[in-house]
Amino acid sequence: MRFKVSAEVEFAVTSASTVLLGIQPFRSEKQRILEEALMASSPATIREVLSPVGEKRFNIIELAHTGNITFSYAGKVENDIQxxxxxxxxxxxxxxxxxxxxxxxxxxxxxxxxxxxxxxxxxxxxxxxxxxxxxxxxxxxxxxxxxxxxxxxxxxxxxxxxxxxxxxxxxxxxxxxxxxxxxxxxxxxxxxxxxxxxxxxxxxxxxxxxxxxxxxxxxxxxxxxxxxxxxxxxxxxxxxAFASSFGNLNFQRVEVNVSSLDTTFQPVDASSTTQGYSVS
Amino acid sequence: MRFKVSAEVEFAVTSASTVLLGIQPFRSEKQRILEEALMASSPATIREVLSPVGEKRFNIIELAHTGNITFSYAGKVENDIQxxxxxxxxxxxxxxxxxxxxxxxxxxxxxxxxxxxxxxxxxxxxxxxxxxxxxxxxxxxxxxxxxxxxxxxxxxxxxxxxxxxxxxxxxxxxxxxxxxxxxxxxxxxxxxxxxxxxxxxxxxxxxxxxxxxxxxxxxxxxxxxxxxxxxxxxxxxxxxAFASSFGNLNFQRVEVNVSSLDTTFQPVDASSTTQGYSVS
Amino acid sequence: MRFKVSAEVEFAVTSASTVLLGIQPFRSEKQRILEEALMASSPATIREVLSPVGEKRFNIIELAHTGNITFSYAGKVENDIQxxxxxxxxxxxxxxxxxxxxxxxxxxxxxxxxxxxxxxxxxxxxxxxxxxxxxxxxxxxxxxxxxxxxxxxxxxxxxxxxxxxxxxxxxxxxxxxxxxxxxxxxxxxxxxxxxxxxxxxxxxxxxxxxxxxxxxxxxxxxxxxxxxxxxxxxxxxxxxAFASSFGNLNFQRVEVNVSSLDTTFQPVDASSTTQGYSVS
Amino acid sequence: MRFKVSAEVEFAVTSASTVLLGIQPFRSEKQRILEEALMASSPATIREVLSPVGEKRFNIIELAHTGNITFSYAGKVENDIQxxxxxxxxxxxxxxxxxxxxxxxxxxxxxxxxxxxxxxxxxxxxxxxxxxxxxxxxxxxxxxxxxxxxxxxxxxxxxxxxxxxxxxxxxxxxxxxxxxxxxxxxxxxxxxxxxxxxxxxxxxxxxxxxxxxxxxxxxxxxxxxxxxxxxxxxxxxxxxAFASSFGNLNFQRVEVNVSSLDTTFQPVDASSTTQGYSVS
Missing domain, CATH: 3.10.620.30 (C8orf32 fold)
Incomplete structure (x- = not known):
C-alpha cells in the first residue's frame, strides 16, 4: 500500500531548548520512504539519528530562538503487510x-x-x-x-x-x-x-x-x-514518544493526516484466527 | 587492579528449562578477562551471547535433564578505574x-x-x-x-x-x-x-x-x-538480572567470592568532591 | 456452638510503651462470653474499651517496665450462627x-x-x-x-x-x-x-x-x-489489628488455640446457594 | 464570627437515583446554625442524618424523576475559633x-x-x-x-x-x-x-x-x-465527600458562596508559632 502522511507539531519556546522529534515513518525493507520533507517554520538545527534501541529514527532539534515554532513533516510511504x-x-x-x-x-x-x-x-x-x-x-x-x-x-x-x-x-x-x-x-x-x-x-x-x-x-x-x-x-x-522536550518550551498542538495513494484500499480482517499480519 | 572472582549458582530442574545466566564480568578495553571458566555440574547446552542493549554478556543455557545443577564460574580480571x-x-x-x-x-x-x-x-x-x-x-x-x-x-x-x-x-x-x-x-x-x-x-x-x-x-x-x-x-x-529462568526450575542458592590479586589494595576516596571515578 | 479460645501474645519491651491489644471475642447478643481472663506475665496497666467505629473491644495497655511480657487470654464463648x-x-x-x-x-x-x-x-x-x-x-x-x-x-x-x-x-x-x-x-x-x-x-x-x-x-x-x-x-x-504498638517494643510471637465445647460439631455448608450465614 | 453561606449543586438524573449530599455546615456547640434552608428544584425525598463516624450531617435524597435537579442550600452560621x-x-x-x-x-x-x-x-x-x-x-x-x-x-x-x-x-x-x-x-x-x-x-x-x-x-x-x-x-x-451518588445521575455543577455578616473581619495569623486555632 502507498500512503501520504503528514504531521504538524507546534511548540512555544521561551529559551534555548532541545527537542527529540519522532514523527517520520521508520525506514526499512518492508516500508520504503518514497519522498519526504521535514520543515521548520523558523531556523533550527536539525540532525536525524537512528535509535540503537527499538526501531526508530528521530530528529535532534536545537532551538536557539524563542517564540513559536512549527515542524511540518510530509512523506509518501510504500509498505507491505505480510x-x-x-x-x-x-x-x-x-x-x-x-x-x-x-x-x-x-x-x-x-x-x-x-x-x-x-x-x-x-x-x-x-x-x-x-x-x-x-x-x-x-x-x-x-x-x-x-x-x-x-x-x-x-x-x-x-x-x-x-x-x-x-x-x-x-x-x-x-x-x-x-x-x-x-x-x-x-x-x-x-x-x-x-x-x-x-x-x-x-x-x-x-x-x-x-x-x-x-x-x-x-x-x-x-x-x-x-x-x-x-x-x-x-x-x-x-x-x-513522538516528542521529548528539554528546556523551556511547551507543546502546543499536533495535527496528523493520512491518505491512501492507492485507488482501492481493502482492509485486512484482523479477526481472522487463521492468519496473522506483520509490517516489521 | 587484578581480582579473582567466582560464583556458584544452583538450580533445581524439574523439566526441560532455559536459563539466562549473567555472572561473567563484562569484557571491555577497561576490563580485561585474563582467564575464566564456566562449568556445569551436569550436561547442559551453553551459548555465550552479547546483549545488544546495555553492556552485558550472558549465557543462554538449555537444561534438558531434571535434578539439581550447579554452574561454577571462576575468572581473573584486570580492570582500570579512571x-x-x-x-x-x-x-x-x-x-x-x-x-x-x-x-x-x-x-x-x-x-x-x-x-x-x-x-x-x-x-x-x-x-x-x-x-x-x-x-x-x-x-x-x-x-x-x-x-x-x-x-x-x-x-x-x-x-x-x-x-x-x-x-x-x-x-x-x-x-x-x-x-x-x-x-x-x-x-x-x-x-x-x-x-x-x-x-x-x-x-x-x-x-x-x-x-x-x-x-x-x-x-x-x-x-x-x-x-x-x-x-x-x-x-x-x-x-x-544475574539469572532469568524459563520453565520448571527453582533457584536454590548463589555463592560469590572476590579476592585481590594485587599485593596492596588502596581504596579510592568516594567522598571526594574534586574527582569522579569511571570503570566503564 | 460453644468454644474455648485462648491466645498468648509476647512482646519485648525496651522502654515505656503502649499496646492496643484486640484478642478478646466481641461481646454481643449473638455471641456471649461465658467466662474469660486476660493475664499479663508482669505488671501492666490494662484498660478495656469499646471501639466507637466498627465492632471491637480492645485493651489499652501501658507498659512501664522493660523486658519481655506475655499476655494470655482464655475464654469460653457461646455464639449463634443464623x-x-x-x-x-x-x-x-x-x-x-x-x-x-x-x-x-x-x-x-x-x-x-x-x-x-x-x-x-x-x-x-x-x-x-x-x-x-x-x-x-x-x-x-x-x-x-x-x-x-x-x-x-x-x-x-x-x-x-x-x-x-x-x-x-x-x-x-x-x-x-x-x-x-x-x-x-x-x-x-x-x-x-x-x-x-x-x-x-x-x-x-x-x-x-x-x-x-x-x-x-x-x-x-x-x-x-x-x-x-x-x-x-x-x-x-x-x-x-489484633495488636498496635507504640513505643520501643517488638512483637515476639502469638499462639492461638480453639476447641469445641460441644460434643458434636457439624460444619455448615458454605457452598450452598440457597442460604447465607450470619454471626453479627 | 458570623457568615452567610450558600451552595447550589446540580445533577442530571436519567433514572431513579439516590444522592448523599453533605453541604450543610456541621452543627455543634462551637458552630451554631442561626438559620438555614435546603431546597430542591423539583420533588425529592430528603432525609437529614448524622454520620456515626467522623463529624458530619448529610442528606439522603431519593430522586424518583428524571431530568435536571438543583439543590440550593443557604444558611447563617455563627462559629467560634478558639x-x-x-x-x-x-x-x-x-x-x-x-x-x-x-x-x-x-x-x-x-x-x-x-x-x-x-x-x-x-x-x-x-x-x-x-x-x-x-x-x-x-x-x-x-x-x-x-x-x-x-x-x-x-x-x-x-x-x-x-x-x-x-x-x-x-x-x-x-x-x-x-x-x-x-x-x-x-x-x-x-x-x-x-x-x-x-x-x-x-x-x-x-x-x-x-x-x-x-x-x-x-x-x-x-x-x-x-x-x-x-x-x-x-x-x-x-x-x-460533599456528594456521593448512586444510580444514573451525573454531577453537573456546584456553586459556592460565603460572605461575612460581621462588619469587620480580622484574619488570624496562621504563621504564629505561639498559638494554635481550633474550630472543632
Missing part, C-alpha cells in the same frame, strides 16, 4: 530467540509484566497455541477496557489499566505488551500513522514475536492493520 | 549526547523518573554543578534510606523507595538512577562483583553520564569503588 | 441502609473499591441477585488467588491482590470487601478465632450487608463458618 | 487519648501513613514539640507541593503527593493528615466553606489532635483559618 498462516505463529523457544528479542521479555516502565504472571496464566495460560493466546488477550482487552480519553495520563501503566479498565490506544497497547510478556511471549509497543483513524492522530498498538515474526495486534480495533505506517517500535511509550 | 577531575564532570547538552546515551534518560520499570521531576528539582535542582548534584543525591540516599534486607522484593521500585526509605543495594541503585534521570542526567544500573563486600554477594550501584564519562556512584557506601568488577550495565535490574 | 434463606438476601436500597452501614460503601486503606468499579461490573455486574453476586466473587477469589504465606505484607492491598493473585487470609478478605463495595454492597472486614484452622492462628474473612443482615463469607474456604468466633469487624485490617 | 497557647499543644499519650481519637491514627484510603513512617521521622522526627512538628510539616507541604488544578484526580493519595508534589487542597490536606499519623499524632480531614477563597469553592484542610484539642492547619495557606465554616471532619475525603 500475511502469515496461523499454524506458523508458534511459541519460539527461549534459546532460539534472537538476542535483541530476548530483552523484550523484560518488564518496562509502563508494562510491568512481572506483576501479571498469575493473572495472565489464569486467563490465557490454558490456550495452547501462541497466536490464539495473543488473539484472546487482544479480544479480552477490547471487550473489557473502555476507550475513553481524558481519564488516563502519561503515568498510567498496564498495572493500572488491567484493573481500572479505561484508557486510550496507548493504554490498550501497554496492556497488550505486558500480558504477552507475562506469558513469555516477547512483545513491543508500536506507534505510527493510521489510515482511517477518526479523529486523525498518531496511533499505538503492539507487536508480539510469534514463529519468528513480529505480528501486529490492535486491541482498540479502531483501524485496519494494513493502514498502519510504522514510526517506531520499542519497549513501551517511554522509548517511542 | 580518575576524572570534577570540573570536567559537567552536564552534557542533550544535542551532544551519543544516541545510545539519550535513551538512558527514559523512565524504566524500576526507575520511574517521570514521577520524580518536582521532587528532584526541589531537593537538588539548585545545585549548579552536575557532579555535585549526583554526589548530593547519592548522599541523600545514603543518609535517608535504611539498608535492611528482607523488606523489599523484586517488585520494589524507586517510587516506593523514595518514600519508604528502606531497602538493599538494588533499591539504592534504582533510586540513584531515577533521581539522575529526573534531573536530565542519563543514568544506568550497574551490577558486579564487589571486593570487600561483607557478606559476599553480587552488588548493585549506578553510573551517571557526566562530562562524556560514565561515573560510578554507590549510595550504599558499602564497598570501595575500585573493588567493583562490572558484570553488566543497563536500564535497571530488569535488564541486568 | 441461617437466612437466599431469597431474603437482596440488595438493600441506599436510602434504606442504616447510617452506620452507609459508610461501609467507602473505599479504605486496603480496599480501594473506587478503583475496581469497572472490573467488578464486568465480572459480576450481570448477576441479578445480590447474594449470588457475593458468592460469585467469593468463588472467583478462591479460584484465582493462590493462598501462600510470606509474599504479601502489611502494605498489600486489594488493588495489588486483584492482579498479583497471591496472598493470605487478610488479602483474600480485603479483596472480598473491595469487590462488594465496588458493586454498591456494603462490606466489612472480619477477624476472629477459627475452629479447625490449621495451623492455628487468627483468621480473617468478610461480611456483606444483604437483606439487612451481615452475611459472612470466607474466600479462603479454609474453615467452617460456624467455627468462627468474632473478635472484631471494621473497615479493613487497619481498624481491626 | 486560641490555644502553643505550650499546651503537646503530644497526648496514647493511653490518654479518647477512644474515638485513637482510630484517627490508622492509615486510610488516601492517607497511607503506614508507608510514611521513616520519611516523616527523618524530616520532622527531631522536632521536640508536637505543635511545632505539625507547623513544620504544614510548611514543608506548602513549600514543596505546587497548587495546580487538573493534574490530580479522586484517586490521588498522600503516597502519590509526597513524591509528585502537585495537587489541590484535597491533596494538601491528605498529605498533612498522613504525615501527622505517621508521627503518631491523630489527624483528620476537614471540609468546609471558606471565606475569601478565590475562586469560591468548598475547601479542604486538616486537624491534628494536640494537647487534647483539634487544631486546624491549612497547608495551602489560601484562606484565613477563622473564615472556615466546617461541613465535616472524617478519616479522609472518602468519608467527607
Amino acid at each position: 500475511i502469515i498462516p496461523a499454524d506458523q505463529l508458534t511459541d519460539v523457544p527461549i534459546a532460539s530467540m534472537p538476542v535483541d528479542v530476548l530483552s523484550l521479555l523484560n518488564p518496562s516502565r509502563y508494562c510491568q509484566s512481572d506483576r501479571l504472571y498469575k493473572l495472565a496464566a489464569h486467563k490465557f495460560g490454558k490456550i495452547d497455541h501462541a497466536f490464539e493466546k495473543v488473539m484472546a488477550l487482544r479480544d479480552w482487552i477490547y471487550d473489557n477496557v473502555e476507550y475513553t480519553g481524558g481519564i488516563t495520563n502519561t503515568q498510567t501503566s498496564a498495572f493500572d489499566t488491567i484493573t481500572e479498565q479505561v484508557g486510550v490506544c496507548r493504554d490498550f497497547a501497554h496492556l497488550g505488551v505486558a500480558l504477552c510478556r507475562a506469558l513469555t511471549i516477547p512483545a513491543r509497543y508500536f506507534t505510527g500513522y493510521a489510515y482511517q483513524l477518526n479523529p486523525p492522530d498518531f496511533h499505538a498498538c503492539f507487536e508480539a514475536f510469534l514463529g519468528g515474526h513480529w505480528i501486529l495486534f490492535d486491541a482498540t480495533k479502531l483501524v485496519p492493520l494494513n493502514g498502519l505506517i510504522k514510526i517506531a517500535t520499542g519497549t513501551d511509550a517511554a522509548e517511542t | 580518575i576524572i577531575p570534577a570540573d570536567q564532570l559537567t552536564d552534557v547538552p542533550i544535542a551532544s549526547m551519543p544516541v545510545d546515551v539519550l535513551s538512558l534518560l527514559n523512565p524504566s520499570r524500576y526507575c520511574q523518573s517521570d514521577r520524580l521531576y518536582k521532587l528532584a528539582a526541589h531537593k537538588f535542582g539548585k545545585i549548579d554543578h552536575a557532579f555535585e548534584k549526583v554526589m548530593a543525591l547519592r548522599d541523600w540516599i545514603y543518609d535517608n534510606v535504611e539498608y535492611t534486607g528482607g523488606i523489599t522484593n523484586t517488585q520494589t521500585s524507586a517510587f516506593d523507595t523514595i518514600t519508604e526509605q528502606v531497602g538493599v543495594c538494588r533499591d539504592f541503585a534504582h533510586l540513584g538512577v531515577a533521581l539522575c534521570r529526573a534531573l536530565t542526567i542519563p543514568a544506568r544500573y550497574f551490577t558486579g562483583y564487589a571486593y570487600q563486600l561483607n557478606p559476599p554477594d553480587f552488588h548493585a550501584c549506578f553510573e551517571a553520564f557526566l562530562g562524556g564519562h560514565w561515573i560510578l556512584f554507590d549510595a550504599t557506601k558499602l564497598v570501595p569503588l575500585n573493588g567493583l568488577i562490572k558484570i553488566a550495565t543497563g536500564t535497571d535490574a530488569a535488564e541486568t | 441461617i437466612i434463606p437466599a431469597d431474603q438476601l437482596t440488595d438493600v436500597p441506599i436510602a434504606s441502609m442504616p447510617v452506620d452501614v452507609l459508610s461501609l460503601l467507602n473505599p479504605s486503606r486496603y480496599c480501594q473499591s473506587d478503583r475496581l468499579y469497572k472490573l467488578a461490573a464486568h465480572k459480576f455486574g450481570k448477576i441479578d441477585h445480590a447474594f449470588e453476586k457475593v458468592m460469585a466473587l467469593r468463588d472467583w477469589i478462591y479460584d484465582n488467588v493462590e493462598y501462600t504465606g510470606g509474599i504479601t505484607n502489611t502494605q498489600t492491598s486489594a488493588f495489588d491482590t486483584i492482579t498479583e493473585q497471591v496472598g493470605v487470609c487478610r488479602d483474600f478478605a480485603h479483596l472480598g470487601v473491595a469487590l462488594c463495595r465496588a458493586l454498591t454492597i456494603p462490606a466489612r472486614y472480619f477477624t476472629g478465632y477459627a475452629y479447625q484452622l490449621n495451623p492455628p492462628d487468627f483468621h480473617a474473612c468478610f461480611e456483606a450487608f444483604l437483606g439487612g443482615h451481615w452475611i459472612l463469607f470466607d474466600a479462603t474456604k479454609l474453615v467452617p463458618l460456624n467455627g468462627l468466633i468474632k473478635i472484631a469487624t471494621g473497615t479493613d485490617a487497619a481498624e481491626t | 486560641i490555644i497557647p502553643a505550650d499546651q499543644l503537646t503530644d497526648v499519650p496514647i493511653a490518654s487519648m479518647p477512644v474515638d481519637v485513637l482510630s484517627l491514627l490508622n492509615p486510610s484510603r488516601y492517607c497511607q501513613s503506614d508507608r510514611l513512617y521513616k520519611l516523616a521521622a527523618h524530616k520532622f522526627g527531631k522536632i521536640d514539640h508536637a505543635f511545632e512538628k505539625v507547623m513544620a510539616l504544614r510548611d514543608w507541604i506548602y513549600d514543596n507541593v505546587e497548587y495546580t488544578g487538573g493534574i490530580t484526580n479522586t484517586q490521588t493519595s498522600a503516597f502519590d503527593t509526597i513524591t509528585e508534589q502537585v495537587g489541590v487542597c484535597r491533596d494538601f490536606a491528605h498529605l498533612g493528615v498522613a504525615l501527622c499519623r505517621a508521627l503518631t499524632i491523630p489527624a483528620r480531614y476537614f471540609t468546609g466553606y471558606a471565606y475569601q477563597l478565590n475562586p469560591p469553592d468548598f475547601h479542604a484542610c486538616f486537624e491534628a489532635f494536640l494537647g487534647g484539642h483539634w487544631i486546624l492547619f491549612d497547608a495551602t495557606k489560601l484562606v484565613p483559618l477563622n473564615g472556615l465554616i466546617k461541613i465535616a471532619t472524617g478519616t479522609d475525603a472518602a468519608e467527607t
Whole structure:
C-alpha cells in the first residue's frame, strides 16, 4: 500500500531548548520512504539519528530562538503487510530467540509484566497455541477496557489499566505488551500513522514475536492493520514518544493526516484466527 | 587492579528449562578477562551471547535433564578505574549526547523518573554543578534510606523507595538512577562483583553520564569503588538480572567470592568532591 | 456452638510503651462470653474499651517496665450462627441502609473499591441477585488467588491482590470487601478465632450487608463458618489489628488455640446457594 | 464570627437515583446554625442524618424523576475559633487519648501513613514539640507541593503527593493528615466553606489532635483559618465527600458562596508559632 502522511507539531519556546522529534515513518525493507520533507517554520538545527534501541529514527532539534515554532513533516510511504498462516505463529523457544528479542521479555516502565504472571496464566495460560493466546488477550482487552480519553495520563501503566479498565490506544497497547510478556511471549509497543483513524492522530498498538515474526495486534480495533505506517517500535511509550522536550518550551498542538495513494484500499480482517499480519 | 572472582549458582530442574545466566564480568578495553571458566555440574547446552542493549554478556543455557545443577564460574580480571577531575564532570547538552546515551534518560520499570521531576528539582535542582548534584543525591540516599534486607522484593521500585526509605543495594541503585534521570542526567544500573563486600554477594550501584564519562556512584557506601568488577550495565535490574529462568526450575542458592590479586589494595576516596571515578 | 479460645501474645519491651491489644471475642447478643481472663506475665496497666467505629473491644495497655511480657487470654464463648434463606438476601436500597452501614460503601486503606468499579461490573455486574453476586466473587477469589504465606505484607492491598493473585487470609478478605463495595454492597472486614484452622492462628474473612443482615463469607474456604468466633469487624485490617504498638517494643510471637465445647460439631455448608450465614 | 453561606449543586438524573449530599455546615456547640434552608428544584425525598463516624450531617435524597435537579442550600452560621497557647499543644499519650481519637491514627484510603513512617521521622522526627512538628510539616507541604488544578484526580493519595508534589487542597490536606499519623499524632480531614477563597469553592484542610484539642492547619495557606465554616471532619475525603451518588445521575455543577455578616473581619495569623486555632 502507498500512503501520504503528514504531521504538524507546534511548540512555544521561551529559551534555548532541545527537542527529540519522532514523527517520520521508520525506514526499512518492508516500508520504503518514497519522498519526504521535514520543515521548520523558523531556523533550527536539525540532525536525524537512528535509535540503537527499538526501531526508530528521530530528529535532534536545537532551538536557539524563542517564540513559536512549527515542524511540518510530509512523506509518501510504500509498505507491505505480510500475511502469515496461523499454524506458523508458534511459541519460539527461549534459546532460539534472537538476542535483541530476548530483552523484550523484560518488564518496562509502563508494562510491568512481572506483576501479571498469575493473572495472565489464569486467563490465557490454558490456550495452547501462541497466536490464539495473543488473539484472546487482544479480544479480552477490547471487550473489557473502555476507550475513553481524558481519564488516563502519561503515568498510567498496564498495572493500572488491567484493573481500572479505561484508557486510550496507548493504554490498550501497554496492556497488550505486558500480558504477552507475562506469558513469555516477547512483545513491543508500536506507534505510527493510521489510515482511517477518526479523529486523525498518531496511533499505538503492539507487536508480539510469534514463529519468528513480529505480528501486529490492535486491541482498540479502531483501524485496519494494513493502514498502519510504522514510526517506531520499542519497549513501551517511554522509548517511542513522538516528542521529548528539554528546556523551556511547551507543546502546543499536533495535527496528523493520512491518505491512501492507492485507488482501492481493502482492509485486512484482523479477526481472522487463521492468519496473522506483520509490517516489521 | 587484578581480582579473582567466582560464583556458584544452583538450580533445581524439574523439566526441560532455559536459563539466562549473567555472572561473567563484562569484557571491555577497561576490563580485561585474563582467564575464566564456566562449568556445569551436569550436561547442559551453553551459548555465550552479547546483549545488544546495555553492556552485558550472558549465557543462554538449555537444561534438558531434571535434578539439581550447579554452574561454577571462576575468572581473573584486570580492570582500570579512571580518575576524572570534577570540573570536567559537567552536564552534557542533550544535542551532544551519543544516541545510545539519550535513551538512558527514559523512565524504566524500576526507575520511574517521570514521577520524580518536582521532587528532584526541589531537593537538588539548585545545585549548579552536575557532579555535585549526583554526589548530593547519592548522599541523600545514603543518609535517608535504611539498608535492611528482607523488606523489599523484586517488585520494589524507586517510587516506593523514595518514600519508604528502606531497602538493599538494588533499591539504592534504582533510586540513584531515577533521581539522575529526573534531573536530565542519563543514568544506568550497574551490577558486579564487589571486593570487600561483607557478606559476599553480587552488588548493585549506578553510573551517571557526566562530562562524556560514565561515573560510578554507590549510595550504599558499602564497598570501595575500585573493588567493583562490572558484570553488566543497563536500564535497571530488569535488564541486568544475574539469572532469568524459563520453565520448571527453582533457584536454590548463589555463592560469590572476590579476592585481590594485587599485593596492596588502596581504596579510592568516594567522598571526594574534586574527582569522579569511571570503570566503564 | 460453644468454644474455648485462648491466645498468648509476647512482646519485648525496651522502654515505656503502649499496646492496643484486640484478642478478646466481641461481646454481643449473638455471641456471649461465658467466662474469660486476660493475664499479663508482669505488671501492666490494662484498660478495656469499646471501639466507637466498627465492632471491637480492645485493651489499652501501658507498659512501664522493660523486658519481655506475655499476655494470655482464655475464654469460653457461646455464639449463634443464623441461617437466612437466599431469597431474603437482596440488595438493600441506599436510602434504606442504616447510617452506620452507609459508610461501609467507602473505599479504605486496603480496599480501594473506587478503583475496581469497572472490573467488578464486568465480572459480576450481570448477576441479578445480590447474594449470588457475593458468592460469585467469593468463588472467583478462591479460584484465582493462590493462598501462600510470606509474599504479601502489611502494605498489600486489594488493588495489588486483584492482579498479583497471591496472598493470605487478610488479602483474600480485603479483596472480598473491595469487590462488594465496588458493586454498591456494603462490606466489612472480619477477624476472629477459627475452629479447625490449621495451623492455628487468627483468621480473617468478610461480611456483606444483604437483606439487612451481615452475611459472612470466607474466600479462603479454609474453615467452617460456624467455627468462627468474632473478635472484631471494621473497615479493613487497619481498624481491626489484633495488636498496635507504640513505643520501643517488638512483637515476639502469638499462639492461638480453639476447641469445641460441644460434643458434636457439624460444619455448615458454605457452598450452598440457597442460604447465607450470619454471626453479627 | 458570623457568615452567610450558600451552595447550589446540580445533577442530571436519567433514572431513579439516590444522592448523599453533605453541604450543610456541621452543627455543634462551637458552630451554631442561626438559620438555614435546603431546597430542591423539583420533588425529592430528603432525609437529614448524622454520620456515626467522623463529624458530619448529610442528606439522603431519593430522586424518583428524571431530568435536571438543583439543590440550593443557604444558611447563617455563627462559629467560634478558639486560641490555644502553643505550650499546651503537646503530644497526648496514647493511653490518654479518647477512644474515638485513637482510630484517627490508622492509615486510610488516601492517607497511607503506614508507608510514611521513616520519611516523616527523618524530616520532622527531631522536632521536640508536637505543635511545632505539625507547623513544620504544614510548611514543608506548602513549600514543596505546587497548587495546580487538573493534574490530580479522586484517586490521588498522600503516597502519590509526597513524591509528585502537585495537587489541590484535597491533596494538601491528605498529605498533612498522613504525615501527622505517621508521627503518631491523630489527624483528620476537614471540609468546609471558606471565606475569601478565590475562586469560591468548598475547601479542604486538616486537624491534628494536640494537647487534647483539634487544631486546624491549612497547608495551602489560601484562606484565613477563622473564615472556615466546617461541613465535616472524617478519616479522609472518602468519608467527607460533599456528594456521593448512586444510580444514573451525573454531577453537573456546584456553586459556592460565603460572605461575612460581621462588619469587620480580622484574619488570624496562621504563621504564629505561639498559638494554635481550633474550630472543632
